[in-house]
Amino acid sequence: MTSRPTWEYGAPPLPVTTDTDGHQDQGEPERCRKCTQRFDDTDTRYTDSHxxxxxxxxxxxxxxxxxxxxxxxxxxxxxxxxTDSRT
Known part of the structure; x- marks a missing residue:
């Protein structure tokens, strides 16, 4: 049996609390929906940037x-x- 990276398992999206306009609540730091890492705008790496x-x-x-x-x-x-954002 070969091991696969965790991002290939198709985990369900994390629940995200949203306000009435569909934006994430400002009290909680925004995170990636797939890996749950906090977004870091100061990360300037070309690859593996968060x-x-x-x-x-x-x-x-x-x-x-x-x-x-x-x-x-x-x-x-x-x-x-x-796909959903194009429709």
Whole structure:
């Protein structure tokens, strides 16, 4: 049996408390929906950065792992968000 990275298991998204406009509550630090790391805008690394990826609810590191996968039928919460945001 081979071990797979945890981001490939398709874990359900974390519950996020939102206000009436759909934004995360300001009292709680914003976190990536996939890895739950806090966003760090001062992180300037090119790869594995924990800053927010554009306007998505995911960090750069999770988006990079999603884009770099070599699995043909890969589908994760980032792909789902991208599909939902285009409609």
């Amino acid at each position: 800053r927010r990826h554009r306007t998505s609810p995911f960090c750069e590191a999770c988006v990079d792992r999603c884009h770099d996968t070599e699995i043909a039928d890969h589908w994760c919460m980032i792909d789902q968000w991208r």
